[in-house]
Amino acid sequence: MTYILDTEVKFLPGVGPKRAELLQKELSICTFGDLLYHFPFRYVDKTRVYAIREVNEDLPYVLLQGKILGFREVSAAQKRLVAIFADSTGSIELVWFKGISFIQKNLHAGSVYTIFGKPTSFNGKLNIVHPELEDMAKEEGKITSNIQAVYGSTERLKDMGLGTRTIGRLQSALLGMALPKIEETLPQYILEANRFVSLREALLNIHFPQSPELLKKAQDRLKFEELFYVELSILRSRTKRIKANNGFRFSQVGELFNHFYYNNLPFELTNAQKRVIKEIRADTGSGRQMNRLLQGDVGSGKTMVALMCMLIAAGNGFQSCIMAPTEILASQHFKSMTEMLHSMNVSVALLTGSTKKAERKNLLERLAQGDIHILVGTHALIEDTVRFCRLGLVVIDEQHRFGVAQRGKLWEKSENPPHILVMTATPIPRTLAMTLYGDLDVSVIDELPPGRKPIKTVHFFDSKRDRVFGFMREQIAAGRQIYVVYPLIRESEKMDYKNLQDGWEMITQVFPAPKYRVCMVHGKLKNTEKEEAMQEFVRGEAHIMVATSVIEVGVNVPNASVMVIESTERFGLAQLHQLRGRVGRGAEQSFCILMSGVKLSADSRHRIEMMCSTNDGFQIAEADLKLRGPGDLEGTMQSGMAFNLHIANLGADSKILEYARQFAEQVLDADPLLSDSKNELLLKTLVKLRSSAKDYSVVS
Ligand code: ADP
Ligand code: MG
Numbered sequence: 001m002t003y004i005l006d007t008e009v010k011f012l013p014g015v016g017p018k019r020a021e022l023l024q025k026e027l028s029i030c031t032f033g034d035l036l037y038h039f040p041f042r043y044v045d046k047t048r049v050y051a052i053r054e055v056n057e058d059l060p061y062v063l064l065q066g067k068i069l070g071f072r073e074v075s076a077a078q079k080r081l082v083a084i085f086a087d088s089t090g091s092i093e094l095v096w097f098k099g100i101s102f103i104q105k106n107l108h109a110g111s112v113y114t115i116f117g118k119p120t121s122f123n124g125k126l127n128i129v130h131p132e133l134e135d136m137a138k139e140e141g142k143i144t145s146n147i148q149a150v151y152g153s154t155e156r157l158k159d160m161g162l163g164t165r166t167i168g169r170l171q172s173a174l175l176g177m178a179l180p181k182i183e184e185t186l187p188q189y190i191l192e193a194n195r196f197v198s199l200r201e202a203l204l205n206i207h208f209p210q211s212p213e214l215l216k217k218a219q220d221r222l223k224f225e226e227l228f229y230v231e232l233s234i235l236r237s238r239t240k241r242i243k244a245n246n247g248f249r250f251s252q253v254g255e256l257f258n259h260f261y262y263n264n265l266p267f268e269l270t271n272a273q274k275r276v277i278k279e280i281r282a283d284t285g286s287g288r289q290m291n292r293l294l295q296g297d298v299g300s301g302k303t304m305v306a307l308m309c310m311l312i313a314a315g316n317g318f319q320s321c322i323m324a325p326t327e328i329l330a331s332q333h334f335k336s337m338t339e340m341l342h343s344m345n346v347s348v349a350l351l352t353g354s355t356k357k358a359e360r361k362n363l364l365e366r367l368a369q370g371d372i373h374i375l376v377g378t379h380a381l382i383e384d385t386v387r388f389c390r391l392g393l394v395v396i397d398e399q400h401r402f403g404v405a406q407r408g409k410l411w412e413k414s415e416n417p418p419h420i421l422v423m424t425a426t427p428i429p430r431t432l433a434m435t436l437y438g439d440l441d442v443s444v445i446d447e448l449p450p451g452r453k454p455i456k457t458v459h460f461f462d463s464k465r466d467r468v469f470g471f472m473r474e475q476i477a478a479g480r481q482i483y484v485v486y487p488l489i490r491e492s493e494k495m496d497y498k499n500l501q502d503g504w505e506m507i508t509q510v511f512p513a514p515k516y517r518v519c520m521v522h523g524k525l526k527n528t529e530k531e532e533a534m535q536e537f538v539r540g541e542a543h544i545m546v547a548t549s550v551i552e553v554g555v556n557v558p559n560a561s562v563m564v565i566e567s568t569e570r571f572g573l574a575q576l577h578q579l580r581g582r583v584g585r586g587a588e589q590s591f592c593i594l595m596s597g598v599k600l601s602a603d604s605r606h607r608i609e610m611m612c613s614t615n616d617g618f619q620i621a622e623a624d625l626k627l628r629g630p631g632d633l634e635g636t637m638q639s640g641m642a643f644n645l646h647i648a649n650l651g652a653d654s655k656i657l658e659y660a661r662q663f664a665e666q667v668l669d670a671d672p673l674l675s676d677s678k679n680e681l682l683l684k685t686l687v688k689l690r691s692s693a694k695d696y697s698v699v700s
Helices: 016-027 032-036 100-106 155-159 164-181 188-194 199-207 212-244 255-264 271-284 302-315 327-340 357-369 404-411 430-436 462-477 490-510 527-538 573-580 602-613 617-634 654-670 677-691
Strands: 042-045 062-072 081-087 090-096 112-117 119-122 125-129 147-150 291-296 319-323 348-351 374-377 391-396 419-424 441-445 456-461 481-486 518-521 544-548 560-565 591-596
Touching: 016 155, 032 164, 062 090, 081 100, 112 125, 147 164, 164 199, 199 212, 212 430, 212 654, 212 677, 255 302, 271 291, 271 302, 271 419, 271 441, 291 302, 302 319, 302 327, 302 391, 302 419, 327 348, 327 374, 327 527, 348 357, 430 441, 430 654, 456 462, 456 602, 462 481, 462 560, 462 591, 481 490, 490 518, 490 544, 518 527, 560 573, 573 591, 573 602, 573 617, 591 602, 602 617
Parallel strands: 090 125, 291 419, 291 441, 319 374, 319 391, 348 374, 391 419, 456 591, 481 544, 481 560, 518 544, 560 591
Antiparallel strands: 042 147, 062 081, 062 112, 081 090, 119 125
């Protein structure tokens, strides 16, 4: 017999085939279980009635009690109905765009109503669009709560009558019939050790909290459980990988590394770089496959670490490759590596989307024969036609730019999995990194090369632009170069390009030729044009580079000392920090100037303040995590999470995450194979979870 939660959702009274199809399309809800685990994203305490005077647009949902004073006629063409709603403290407008005739028929001026909705401000006036009207008579026999759940929905679902209220009703019906049949998913000893409520109690209270305390208990248990299984899954993969013992052994440091170290290394390595190279050396010499994340703030010198590890690979007769997210970055790596390896017998090649056909053919042949030691490239490396002779090490630069599946393809290129080094400038807490990227070890470069001066970051409103221009002139006169960056967000591409073009025009007017040279780089340019403009800037011929965020990652021009960021409010924190990292690479004092309009949301203000107050990437990453959660930070689809999270938030619930990991470690220490009878349920649940989600945790 099918387990109740595996029943298709169309069989739930009130759903039916049409709604079921839409639920699947819009929210991936296919079964009773999926619906039940579609948890509320917020609760509204309906025990608190607000006075209209207290209402402002920053409040989430509010419950109001008052009278409808009257309706305001809005011309039929505008299809809008406005009601004036008042209590003893003030009034607010209620607005409907749909279902107007129904509302007009059923709402009466002079009557008292309890309404519920999100206050917004329109033309300086407060209003509530499509408020919910409280049924004063509660439906008999239904599971209800005074702490009302708010469910995520979509426009299309709402059009089918599946807004938060209906979803709530479906949950009530579902719980009513399924609750007694729901099976526990945590073993008794874990429930007891943590004083967790049972799964049934948790599910009931997550949808219909019987009290704030019970809601908290439900959340605690469900969050723990979710994160615990993620950790359990990751830790088990890890055990498997370590046991498999099928990594290539780089038995020696090798001649190439030593030669480079004593003759070619242009500077003294920082202690952090040395430590990380040692860690990687130990991994790759162990016979186990390495899976390592290297975190280091922008400018901390990750590329050098990568290069030296690739030399170890080459010294042991293995090929390696490094994949970068943009062509600009790939060619820059190629150039600097080729230069650094001068007069050494190491062959480095570059493969990108714009590598010419003939050249490509030749390159691929040499690669397959093992004549190329180090291959630098972009996504082009992933293609099936790219075959190595003996791939021993894969380096992924700025890994957050790649999807997990994309990365996974790289190590399928070798029968034995090559060693993997993923590098990122977005430092995130260790446990979180290990969770997002699955089973891997973490190395950190926590030290910048000596002589760097901290970048000074300041914020200017657009109205103060003249002062910024004056400052730019001074800097150029002092021999420095400047980036001016415009946001580029795909959805509004046209607008963005217009902003960029306008910006370009303004800059070239204020900084006219021939005295000044300004170049421009953006994604719509041909590669050769992009490269030309880049080179102009790298060679120091152009004073100003106007660009979109294509230069966000990796570009290295030490003489550039000023980064002007336009429309700062449209960038995320991590991105801003990355952009700022383009300057401060030389010995000169560098500056980051954040431009914005005057109207800033609380979040934007917070981001700008954060940027102005610290250069520390770890602090910024932490703040970013709190602001946006790691989904945005890393791109949810790109993360290596084995399962989707329904309730836990890796940013906000970092304490629970730590605890869940420790707990999972304890369980596995005591019973590595989960063969103990008390852990039977763990194994069963794990298998079930895994079968319902693609498991990426085995690859980085
Ligand atoms: P990121 O970690 O952001 O990728 P890069 O590898 O691009 O940083 O390094 C930034 C700059 O610092 C480069 O110009 C690089 O040559 C230089 N660099 C790296 N390591 C050192 C060091 N130990 N001493 C001095 N300069 C260094
Ligand atoms: Mg880099």
